[in-house]
Amino acid sequence: MRCSNPFTQTRPAMKRLLFAPKFAIAIAVLVSTVGQPISAQESGAGNSGADTVLAFQNATVLPADGRVIDDGIVVVRNGKIVAVGPAVDLAIPDGATVVDCEGGTITPGLVDASTTIGVASSDLNEQGEEVTPHLRVLDVIDPESKIFTRARRQGVTTVQINPGNKNVIGGLGAVVKTVGDTLADMLVLDVSGLRMTMGDEPSQGNRAIRGGTPVGIFYRRPTTRMGVVWEARSAFFRAQKYMEQQTIPGEAQQTGFDPGLEVLAQVLRGEMQVRTTARQEQDIRTALRLAEEFGYRTLVEEATEAWRVADELLAAEATVLFSSPSIEQAREGAEIRWFTLKRLADREVPFVICSGADVGSRPLMQEAMFAVRFGLTRDQALQAITSRPAAVLGIADRVGSIRPGLDADLVVWTGDPFEPTSAVHSVYVEGQEVSR
Amino acid sequence: MTSRARTITRRSTGIRTHRLSAAPARPDRTPSTPMNCSIQSLLQRTLAPVVAAGLLSVALPTASAQDLVAVRGGTVHTMKDGVLENATILIENGRITAVGTEVEVPWNATVVDAEGKVVLPSYILAHCSGGMGGQNERMANVPFLTVTDALDPSSQFFEDSRRNGIGTIHVIPGNRTLVGGQGMIVRPYGKTVEDMAIATRTGLKLSLLSTGQSRLAQIRGMRNALRDAETAQAELERKRTEFEKEQAAGVIPEDKEFEEKLDERQEPVAKLLRGEMRGFLYVPSAAEVSEVEQMKADYQVLDLVLILGPQCYKAADRIAALGYPVILDDSALEYTETDPQTEDETLVCPPKFFADAGIDFAIGISESLSSSSRYPWWQMATMVRHGVSRDQALRSMTTRPAEILGLQDRIGSIAEGMTANIQVLTGDPLSATTWVDTLVLEGEVVYRRSDDRRLKILFGEDSDKNSSVDETEKGGE
Numbered sequence: 001m002r003c004s005n006p007f008t009q010t011r012p013a014m015k016r017l018l019f020a021p022k023f024a025i026a027i028a029v030l031v032s033t034v035g036q037p038i039s040a041q042e043s044g045a046g047n048s049g050a051d052t053v054l055a056f057q058n059a060t061v062l063p064a065d066g067r068v069i070d071d072g073i074v075v076v077r078n079g080k081i082v083a084v085g086p087a088v089d090l091a092i093p094d095g096a097t098v099v100d101c102e103g104g105t106i107t108p109g110l111v112d113a114s115t116t117i118g119v120a121s122s123d124l125n126e127q128g129e130e131v132t133p134h135l136r137v138l139d140v141i142d143p144e145s146k147i148f149t150r151a152r153r154q155g156v157t158t159v160q161i162n163p164g165n166k167n168v169i170g171g172l173g174a175v176v177k178t179v180g181d182t183l184a185d186m187l188v189l190d191v192s193g194l195r196m197t198m199g200d201e202p203s204q205g206n207r208a209i210r211g212g213t214p215v216g217i218f219y220r221r222p223t224t225r226m227g228v229v230w231e232a233r234s235a236f237f238r239a240q241k242y243m244e245q246q247t248i249p250g251e252a253q254q255t256g257f258d259p260g261l262e263v264l265a266q267v268l269r270g271e272m273q274v275r276t277t278a279r280q281e282q283d284i285r286t287a288l289r290l291a292e293e294f295g296y297r298t299l300v301e302e303a304t305e306a307w308r309v310a311d312e313l314l315a316a317e318a319t320v321l322f323s324s325p326s327i328e329q330a331r332e333g334a335e336i337r338w339f340t341l342k343r344l345a346d347r348e349v350p351f352v353i354c355s356g357a358d359v360g361s362r363p364l365m366q367e368a369m370f371a372v373r374f375g376l377t378r379d380q381a382l383q384a385i386t387s388r389p390a391a392v393l394g395i396a397d398r399v400g401s402i403r404p405g406l407d408a409d410l411v412v413w414t415g416d417p418f419e420p421t422s423a424v425h426s427v428y429v430e431g432q433e434v435s436r
Numbered sequence: 437m438t439s440r441a442r443t444i445t446r447r448s449t450g451i452r453t454h455r456l457s458a459a460p461a462r463p464d465r466t467p468s469t470p471m472n473c474s475i476q477s478l479l480q481r482t483l484a485p486v487v488a489a490g491l492l493s494v495a496l497p498t499a500s501a502q503d504l505v506a507v508r509g510g511t512v513h514t515m516k517d518g519v520l521e522n523a524t525i526l527i528e529n530g531r532i533t534a535v536g537t538e539v540e541v542p543w544n545a546t547v548v549d550a551e552g553k554v555v556l557p558s559y560i561l562a563h564c565s566g567g568m569g570g571q572n573e574r575m576a577n578v579p580f581l582t583v584t585d586a587l588d589p590s591s592q593f594f595e596d597s598r599r600n601g602i603g604t605i606h607v608i609p610g611n612r613t614l615v616g617g618q619g620m621i622v623r624p625y626g627k628t629v630e631d632m633a634i635a636t637r638t639g640l641k642l643s644l645l646s647t648g649q650s651r652l653a654q655i656r657g658m659r660n661a662l663r664d665a666e667t668a669q670a671e672l673e674r675k676r677t678e679f680e681k682e683q684a685a686g687v688i689p690e691d692k693e694f695e696e697k698l699d700e701r702q703e704p705v706a707k708l709l710r711g712e713m714r715g716f717l718y719v720p721s722a723a724e725v726s727e728v729e730q731m732k733a734d735y736q737v738l739d740l741v742l743i744l745g746p747q748c749y750k751a752a753d754r755i756a757a758l759g760y761p762v763i764l765d766d767s768a769l770e771y772t773e774t775d776p777q778t779e780d781e782t783l784v785c786p787p788k789f790f791a792d793a794g795i796d797f798a799i800g801i802s803e804s805l806s807s808s809s810r811y812p813w814w815q816m817a818t819m820v821r822h823g824v825s826r827d828q829a830l831r832s833m834t835t836r837p838a839e840i841l842g843l844q845d846r847i848g849s850i851a852e853g854m855t856a857n858i859q860v861l862t863g864d865p866l867s868a869t870t871w872v873d874t875l876v877l878e879g880e881v882v883y884r885r886s887d888d889r890r891l892k893i894l895f896g897e898d899s900d901k902n903s904s905v906d907e908t909e910k911g912g913e
Contacts, residue, residue: 146781150772153783307896329805339896366808369868375895420817420868 053077054431055092059101059412063402064108064386074106076408079430084402101412104425107382108401109157109409110364113389114275114301114321114354116162118145118176124164126171130202130221131235134259135171137163138190143183152178153435154363155411155424156355158188158390158399162195165277168202168222168231170195172263173275175393177409179434188395193273193299194263198283198290199332202228229286236294239264267296273394275299275321279334281308288316299392301354304334310347319392320344322384324356326370341384342375352392353384369418378418504528505879506541507858510550513865515557515834516849525555527856530879535850548874548881550860556830557850558603558857558875559812562837563716563743563763566593566803567624571610573617577661579704581617583607584636587629593803594632595890597624598883600812601859601872602801604634604847606837609641611718611743611765614657616641618704619716621841625882638841639741640704643718644727655727662735665705672698711737718765721747725754732758741840743800746771749786752793761840762790764832766800766809769818785822787832796828798837817866826866 054076061072061084073090075083083090092098116124123140126132141161151159158177163170173193180186203222222228242261245251266272276287276298284300288309291298297316300306302323306313313320322341330336337343344351353371355362368381376384390400398407408431415422427435505527512523514535524541526534541547565571568586587607597605608619619638626632646654679694698706707713717740719728725748731738741761746768748755755762764787773782790797799819802809809815816829838848846855856879863870875883885891 146774146779150781324806326808327806336894337896338894343896362808370808373868418868419866420814421820421866423821 051077052079052431053093053096054099054408054428055096056099056101056106056410056412057087057092058103060105061402062105062107062382062417064382065401066403072106074402074408074410076410076428076431079408079432080404081402081406081408082404084404099412099426101425102414104415105413105417105422106402107155107411107413107417108386109399109407109411109427109429110155110385111158111389111393111400112151112156112355112364112385113160113352113392114162114323114356115151115159116164117147117151117159118142118161119163125166126163127166130167130231131169132163132167132171132260133169133194133235133263135163136174136191137161137171138174138183138187141174141176141183141186143180143186148178148186149435152427152429153424154365155413155417155427156364157409157411157427157429157434158393158395160192160389160393162193162275165195165197165201166204168197168228169235169264170197175395177429179429179432188398189393192393193275194267195301196232196274196276196287196298198225198228198232198276198278198287199280200225200228201277201332202231225283225286229290232290233293235260235264236268236290239268240294243268268294270296273299275301277301279304279330279332281305281334283332284309285312288312288318291316291318302331302356304330304332304336304340306349306351307337307340307343310343310349313344313349314347318349320349320351321354321392322351323354324362325353325367325374326362327356338374340374341371341380345376345380350388350392351384352389353381354389365417366420369420372418381418503879504542504545505548505856505876505881506539506545507548507550507555507860507874507876508541510553510555510860512555512850513557513830514850515830516851522551523555525850525856525858527858527876527879530856532850532852532854532856532858535852546881548860548876550874553873554861554863554865554870555850556601556859556861556865557834557848557854558859558877559601559833560604560606560798560837560841560843560848561602561800561833562606562741562798562840563765563800564605564607564803565610566597566605566607567591567622568607568609572612573609574613576614576657578613578617579615579640579661579708580701581609582620582637583609583617584620584629584633587620587622587632589627589629589632594624596810598875599872599885599888599891600801600810601861601875602812603857603859603875603877604838604841604843606638606841608639608716611643611645611720611745612647613641614643614654615661615705616643618713621843623877625877637713639714639716640708641716641718644724645718645720645745651723655724658727658731661705662709662731665702666709668698668702669706669709672696708738709735711739713739715740716743716763717741718743718745719748720745722749722751723747725751725758728758728760729754732760744768744786744790744797746784746786747773749784749789752786752789752795755790756793756795762795762797763837763840764790764797764799766802766815769799769809769815770822785819785824787819787824788822791819791824791828796836797832798840799832813866813868813870817868820866830865 056074059072061069061074063084069086071087073085073087074081075093118141119137126135156178160173160175162173172191173195175189175192176186177188203224222231239261242258243265245255263272267274274296278284278287278300279302284303284305287298287300299319299321301321303320306320325341328336341351353367355364355367364385368385371381372378387400390396399409408428410428412425413422414425426433507525509522509524512520520537523535523537524539525532526539567588568583569588570586573581602624605624606619606621609616618640620636621634621638622632623634644654644658675696676694682688704713708715715738719725719742741763743763743765745765768786771784771786773784799815801812801815804810812833816833819829820826835848838844847857856876858876859872860874861870862873871885873885874881
C-alpha cells in the first residue's frame with residue numbers, strides 16, 4: 001500500500017531540535033540519553049552479560065506484514081525479536097524462557113497514531129494564541145498517567161500524542177511507548193508532526209459575552225471557518241517571508257530567530273510532517289488546498305467524510321488517520337458512512353485507524369474489529385493499527401510488525417483478536433511483560 | 437398551579453391508554469375519534485388478555501398479513517431445548533406451531549430462508565429508557581408519570597432495535613429521578629404508541645442514585661416518598677372504617693358507598709406498597725444495598741426488580757440473598773475501578789461476580805450512538821470475554837428478561853405455543869461480523885437486512901458522490 005512519503009523518514013533527533021538553539025543546551029542532555037532508539041541491551045532485563053531470551057510458543061502469530069503462522073514461535077533476545085516462524089521449522093533456543101500462549105494469538109503491539117493521552121485536558125490547548133507551531137506536547141506528558149496503563153492493557157504499546165484541536169496550528173506531537181518510569185524511558189520520537197485543525201473547532205468558544213463584537217485580549221480570533229483558514233494561511237505567509245529574510249546575508253541577524261516560524265519553515269521545506277484535523281468534506285478539501293497552496297503534504301486526521309473525497313486524497317497522496325470507526329455519531333455534523341474505510345482500501349488511499357482522542361474508552365483493537373464488521377479484511381484492519389501507523393510515524397524499523405530486528409512489542413490474545421469474546425492475555429514491551 | 441394542571445392532563449392520557457389496552461373489546465361501540473380508532477384496531481388484533489406474574493395485563497396481537505410463515509433450515513437456539521441443527525420453525529397466526537428437523541413446510545407458507553444461518557428468539561430488554569423524550573423528570577417524586585406519554589415511535593432507537601434483533605422492550609424512566617414514573621412494554625415496530633403497546637403501567641421506576649445531593653438525602657427522599665403514601669393509605673383506611681362504622685350505626689344511609697379515593701399522585705406508590713405494582717429500583721453501588729435490605733425489611737410485600745449500576749458487584753452475595761430479580765444496567769458489564777489511594781485502575785466485569793453468586797440476570801444496552809454497548813452482541817461478548825458462560829450471556833437477553841417481565845410463557849424462547857418472535861442471524865450471535873438478517877415479530881417479518889434503507893446508505897449503496905464527480909470537481913478548481 002502507499003505509505004511511502006518523504007515526511008515519514010525518521011530524522012535524527014538532534015537535527016530536529018536545532019531550530020530551538022536556546023533550548024539546545026538543556027535538551028542536549030536529554031538527547032544524549034533518549035534521542036537514539038533505546039537499545040535492547042539497555043532496556044532488557046537489566047542484567048549485564050548473559051542474554052535474556054524468551055520464546056513464545058503455542059500461538060497463532062499474526063505478524064501484520066506477513067503470512068499468518070498457525071502454530072508459531074517468536075524468539076526474543078534482549079528485547080528484540082530475533083526469529084519468528086512455524087513451530088515445525090523453528091527450534092526454541094537452549095536456555096530460553098518459554099512463554100506458553102495457551103493456544104492464543106500473538107499480534108504486534110498496537111500503534112495508535114493519534115491520541116491526546118497522558119496530558120491533562122487543561123494542558124492540551126494553549127489559549128493565548130491560535131497559531132502556536134512551536135509548542136511541544138512533549139513538555140506536558142505525564143508518565144505517571146494511569147491512562148498509559150489502560151492503553152497497554154488494551155494492547156496499545158506505542159502512541160503518538162498530539163496537542164489539542166482548539167488552535168488552528170496547535171503544536172508538535174511526540175511518539176512514546178506506553179511503558180516507562182520516566183519520559184526518557186518512554187520516548188520514541190521527541191518531535192512528531194505539526195498539528196493543524198480545520199473546521200469550526202478552533203473558532204468555537206470565541207464569542208463575545210452577551211453578543212457583540214469579539215474584541216480585546218479576552219477574545220481570540222477567529223470566529224468563522226474563513227477566519228480559521230486565514231490564520232493558517234497568514235502564518236505560512238509570515239513563514240515564507242521569514243525564510244526569504246533568512247537567506248539574505250545580514251538580514252537574518254536582524255530579524256532574529258522565531259521558533260514558531262522556524263517550524264513552519266521546516267514544513268515548507270518538506271522537513272516536518274503535518275497532520276490536519278478535518279471532519280467534513282469541505283474541511284478535508286480545505287486542508288488539501290492549503291497544503292497544495294504552500295507546497296507541503298499533510299496527513300488528514302479524523303476524516304469522517306473521507307468517503308466523499310477518496311480520489312482527491314489519493315491524488316494529494318494524503319494518508320488518512322481515521323478515528324473511531326465504531327461510533328455512529330459524528331462531530332461537527334459530518335456524515336458517517338460505514339463503508340468509508342473499505343472505499344479507502346479499494347481506491348488505495350493509505351489509511352490508519354486511530355482510537356480517537358480517548359484510548360481508554362475505545363480500545364484500538366475494538367475499532368479494528370468494527371472496521372472488519374464494516375468491510376475491511378482482517379489483514380487490512382490489523383495493518384491499520386500496527387504496521388501502517390508505524391510507517392506513517394517513520395518508526396517501522398522499530399515497531400509495528402513481528403519480524404527479526406524489531407522491538408519485541410507483542411500482544412498475546414486469548415483467542416482471535418477480531419472476536420469480541422477474546423481478551424488480552426498478556427502484553428510485552430521490548431521483551432518485558434507489562435500487563436497481564 | 438400550572439404544574440398541577442399539566443400533571444392532570446398527562447395522567448388522563450395515561451389512564452385512557454391503560455384502560456383501553458387492558459379492557460375487553462366492545463365491538464358494538466363505534467369509534468368516534470382517530471385515537472379510539474387506532475385503539476380499536478389494536479383490540480381487534482388482540483388475543484385474550486394474559487395475566488402475567490399476577491400483575492401485568494398483557495396483550496400480544498397476532499400477525500394480520502401473513503398467517504403462515506416457515507423459518508426454514510437454520511441452526512436454532514431454542515433457549516429451552518438446546519440447539520437444533522437444520523431445523524424449521526412453523527408459525528401460524530403469530531404463534532409457533534412446530535419446531536424441529538422433521539417439520540414439513542406447507543405449500544402456502546411464506547418462507548424465511550435460514551439455511552446456514554443462526555436462529556434465536558428476538559432479544560428482550562427488561563429495562564431501557566430508549567425511544568422516549570425526556571428520560572429523567574427533574575422533579576424528584578413523580579410516580580404519576582408514564583412513558584406512554586413520552587414514547588416516540590419514530591425514534592431511531594426503535595429502528596436500531598430491529599436492526600439489532602431486539603423484539604421486546606420495557607421502556608421505563610431513567611435512573612436520575614427518585615420516583616420516576618411508570619413504564620410500558622413495547623415492540624419496536626408500529627406507527628403509533630398504541631401499535632407498539634404490549635402492556636402499559638408495567639412498573640414504577642425508583643432510584644437510589646443521588647443527583648446533586650448526598651447519598652443520605654436520596655435515601656431519606658425515598659423513605660419519605662414511601663412513608664407519605666403509606667400514611668395517606670392508612671388515613672384513607674381509617675376514614676373507610678369510620679364510614680363503615682357510621683353506616684352500621686345507621687348514621688349514613690345503607691345504599692351510600694364510600695367514595696373517597698387516594699390522591700392520584702400517591703396511588704402508584706400506594707399500589708407499590710400493597711404489592712400491586714412492581715418497583716424497578718436502580719441501585720448505583722454496593723453502598724445502597726443496605727438501604728434495599730432496609731426497604732425489604734420495612735415493606736415485606738414490595739415486589740422489586742433491582743437495576744444494578746457498575747459498582748454493585750461487591751455486594752453480589754447480599755444481592756443474591758435479597759432474592760429480587762436483577763437487571764444489570766448497560767454500563768455495568770465492564771467497568772474500570774480506580775483505587776482512591778493509589779489511583780491504580782482495575783478492569784472489573786460485574787456480571788462475572790453476579791454469575792458466581794448464582795444470580796441469573798438480565799442485561800441492558802446503551803442508547804448512545806458512540807458506544808459499542810449499544811449492540812447486543814458486544815454486550816454479551818463482553819461478559820463471555822470475562823468468563824461468564826455463553827449460555828448465561830444468551831439467557832441474559834432472552835429467557836431471563838422474559839421471566840422478569842412475566843412473559844416467559846410467551847417470549848424469550850422458541851417452542852411450540854410461544855409467540856413467534858424470532859431473529860435470523862448471519863452467524864454466531866456473539867461475533868463482530870454477524871448481522872441480523874431477518875426479524876419476525878408475532879409472525880410478521882418486520883425487518884429484512886436486504887430492505888434496510890439506512891444500512892444501504894451506511895454501506896454506500898445509495899447515490900453518493902462517485903469518483904467521476906470528484907474528478908470533475910477537482911478539474912474545476
